[in-house]
Amino acid sequence: MCVIAPIAVQARPATVGNASHAERSTPTPHALVADATVAAAPASLLIDLSAGEPFEPLIASVDGDAGFVDIEVSGAGELPQARFTGSALIAPEVIEAELEQDPTAADAYDLGTGSVFGLVSIPPGANDAPAEYRLIIGLSSDSAPDMDLYVGSDFDEDAQPTSFEQLCASFSETSVERCEIDIQHPGGSANQTYWWLVQNFEGSGGIDSADVTVALIPIEPGTSALVATGPGRVGVDEAFTLRVAWDDTAFKPVQTRVGVVIVEAAPGEVTATIPLTLTRAFGPSAPRALVNQRALPVTIDVFEVMDQLFFDVPPNARAVEFSASGTGLVDLYVAPAPPPFEGDDRTTIDPAPFFDDAPLRAVGAAESKTITLAGEVLTPGRWYVTAVAQEDNQEPQHIVLSAAVTAADARPALRAGHYYDSRRDGSSSGMFLDFAGEQWFAVWYAYREDGTPTWYFGQGDAPDPDDNTASFHGDLLRLGWDGAAANRTKVGEIVVTPTGAESFTFSFMLDGITGSQPMTRLGAGGCVDFGGANLDISGHWLSPDKQGFGYSVQIDAGSNQEIFAAYLYDGQGVARWLFGQQEFAPGQAVDLKQFAAGACPTCDFVATARFDELPVAGILNRDLASNDIAQVRVLAALQPPLSGLWEQDLPVQSLSDRKLCQ
Numbered sequence: 001m002c003v004i005a006p007i008a009v010q011a012r013p014a015t016v017g018n019a020s021h022a023e024r025s026t027p028t029p030h031a032l033v034a035d036a037t038v039a040a041a042p043a044s045l046l047i048d049l050s051a052g053e054p055f056e057p058l059i060a061s062v063d064g065d066a067g068f069v070d071i072e073v074s075g076a077g078e079l080p081q082a083r084f085t086g087s088a089l090i091a092p093e094v095i096e097a098e099l100e101q102d103p104t105a106a107d108a109y110d111l112g113t114g115s116v117f118g119l120v121s122i123p124p125g126a127n128d129a130p131a132e133y134r135l136i137i138g139l140s141s142d143s144a145p146d147m148d149l150y151v152g153s154d155f156d157e158d159a160q161p162t163s164f165e166q167l168c169a170s171f172s173e174t175s176v177e178r179c180e181i182d183i184q185h186p187g188g189s190a191n192q193t194y195w196w197l198v199q200n201f202e203g204s205g206g207i208d209s210a211d212v213t214v215a216l217i218p219i220e221p222g223t224s225a226l227v228a229t230g231p232g233r234v235g236v237d238e239a240f241t242l243r244v245a246w247d248d249t250a251f252k253p254v255q256t257r258v259g260v261v262i263v264e265a266a267p268g269e270v271t272a273t274i275p276l277t278l279t280r281a282f283g284p285s286a287p288r289a290l291v292n293q294r295a296l297p298v299t300i301d302v303f304e305v306m307d308q309l310f311f312d313v314p315p316n317a318r319a320v321e322f323s324a325s326g327t328g329l330v331d332l333y334v335a336p337a338p339p340p341f342e343g344d345d346r347t348t349i350d351p352a353p354f355f356d357d358a359p360l361r362a363v364g365a366a367e368s369k370t371i372t373l374a375g376e377v378l379t380p381g382r383w384y385v386t387a388v389a390q391e392d393n394q395e396p397q398h399i400v401l402s403a404a405v406t407a408a409d410a411r412p413a414l415r416a417g418h419y420y421d422s423r424r425d426g427s428s429s430g431m432f433l434d435f436a437g438e439q440w441f442a443v444w445y446a447y448r449e450d451g452t453p454t455w456y457f458g459q460g461d462a463p464d465p466d467d468n469t470a471s472f473h474g475d476l477l478r479l480g481w482d483g484a485a486a487n488r489t490k491v492g493e494i495v496v497t498p499t500g501a502e503s504f505t506f507s508f509m510l511d512g513i514t515g516s517q518p519m520t521r522l523g524a525g526g527c528v529d530f531g532g533a534n535l536d537i538s539g540h541w542l543s544p545d546k547q548g549f550g551y552s553v554q555i556d557a558g559s560n561q562e563i564f565a566a567y568l569y570d571g572q573g574v575a576r577w578l579f580g581q582q583e584f585a586p587g588q589a590v591d592l593k594q595f596a597a598g599a600c601p602t603c604d605f606v607a608t609a610r611f612d613e614l615p616v617a618g619i620l621n622r623d624l625a626s627n628d629i630a631q632v633r634v635l636a637a638l639q640p641p642l643s644g645l646w647e648q649d650l651p652v653q654s655l656s657d658r659k660l661c662q
Contacts, residue, residue: 335360
């Protein structure tokens with residue numbers, strides 16, 4: 001295997017000649033896999049970065065077109081300001097070739113019998129801007145004992161490979177080879193050309209077949225299909241977990257997708273570029289929530305029934321329109337979700353009722369299909385949209401689905417505050433939903449799949465107050481802390497559909513996994529007396545001079561309770577939270593406790609230990625002023641299985657609008 005990084009398009013050509021077979025090294029064999037059946041589904045992937053590139057490609061067999069894999073990483077060295085970036089996720093091109101043994105094996109570039117080559121066109125970025133790529137080319141043969149791979153740039157623009165243009169040579173004593181090249185296109189209107197060359201160095205004595213797999217992977221920050229997140233900082237010789245998520249409705253069973261994950265010690269300081277291959281097994285497409293008045297492009301495979309798309313109709317809706325456009329080879333069915341069974345506390349998404357039983361449908365050859373709910377047919381709550389491939393389809397169909405409230409009465413006047421899923425009493429997770437002018441935001445305190453606490457931040461534009469058909473959705477962010485500042489990565493999306501003044505349906509996609517749950521306001525609100533006046537401090541507080549962490553505060557006048565959720569980080573800068581609750585006592589520090597063994601957002605329900613049974617992990621002091629919090633001091637030592645010391649003592653200010661004692 002060979003990796004060249006970085007290579008500029010106008011770099012001086014390499015002068016590597018073609019060595020004899022006896023002089024060549026034997027690197028570890030690698031393969032760019034194009035067969036979804038070769039890899040078993042791992043619980044997690046493992047990679048050791050201590051040896052440096054090239055890295056053996058990570059291969060994961062996955063179930064769906066959206067989801068995540070965890071990579072256990074060791075040997076990365078120190079990452080004081082760790083950053084992780086995912087690339088585009090592309091379907092590799094597989095070229096099948098047949099060739100005899102090369103009679104002049106000492107010269108791979110005579111281009112006669114026993115060799116074959118192909119060209120790869122490298123486009124500029126959008127609007128002719130510069131662009132970065134990683135070109136990954138793999139070779140495999142089941143019949144030939146020894147084939148070799150060469151890759152280069154067509155510097156002389158004659159569309160022919162030559163030795164002086166060679167940038168990578170992979171020639172182990174096998175027929176499994178791989179080359180990776182980083183390419184920086186300078187921009188402009190012209191495409192650049194690279195080439196690959198396969199030589200049958202030692203054949204089977206007849207005609208040998210070979211598969212050449214070509215993957216040109218754009219690396220475009222901000223538009224990546226792979227989303228990579230990890231800790232905010234890593235100490236020397238520390239292992240860590242890297243999560244990589246994807247969402248690609250065109251990724252169908254028995255297909256392959258290829259991308260890379262870039263690990264940086266600090267912004268711009270690349271430590272490693274890790275190749276990742278996803279091979280999809282048979283299974284349904286992932287559930288997805290339709291967002292009000294926003295299009296969702298999807299691909300419907302031959303014979304596919306996509307039956308886990310849903311839309312939550314708010315109680316004020318008077319007309320809702322579902323539509324599909326782009327082809328006439330997909331039928332559309334709409335049906336209300338059946339009522340939940342008693343005791344159902346799941347957050348996962350069920351398949352829709354059998355589409356042939358759906359009360360509303362739009363079928364036939366029309367390129368655009370529309371279904372409208374209004375009058376007695378329209379009921380609030382969950383509705384499923386099922387897209388079904390027509391029987392005579394010969395190839396996947398690309399369509400655009402949408403759901404839109406087109407007429408509505410006044411929206412429920414949803415109140416900000418502390419919300420939880422009352423079906424999961426004892427789960428010890430929830431959300432503080434707050435308003436800040438023209439923005440809504442939420443701090444969601446939850447758990448990872450290993451049961452340890454973590455939190456996410458969601459934010460988006462408030463619904464237009466003059467448009468009753470509008471609704472709220474926002475980006476969902478995971479934060480990491482490098483010791484001085486936070487980095488933020490979008491890992492999903494949240495949708496809030498009010499069902500009353502103190503309730504809403506909360507739907508989310510997190511790391512490629514979609515779930516939903518009903519949320520109910522916790523506590524009666526109100527204000528307590530402080531200095532002879534109301535203390536209206538319920539909301540979210542942070543330090544303007546050092547952002548990336550903060551505190552949700554709730555004052556419950558009815559029970560005379562004060563509640564603090566402290567959003568902080570562990571020793572590797574992974575987002576964690578502690579919780580404090582006591583009778584209102586302004587001169588007394590608040591004990592902070594650490595929950596554990598909780599249920600992740602789409603995991604089966606599990607009750608955590610009671611608050612009064614938890615050990616104290618830290619203390620919080622706050623300096624109260626006239627209807628204000630002036631300063632917050634936190635000192636905490638996280639308890640096993642977490643570790644890390646957190647200490648902050650800073651002035652704070654409210655990020656959220658005042659609740660006016662409601």
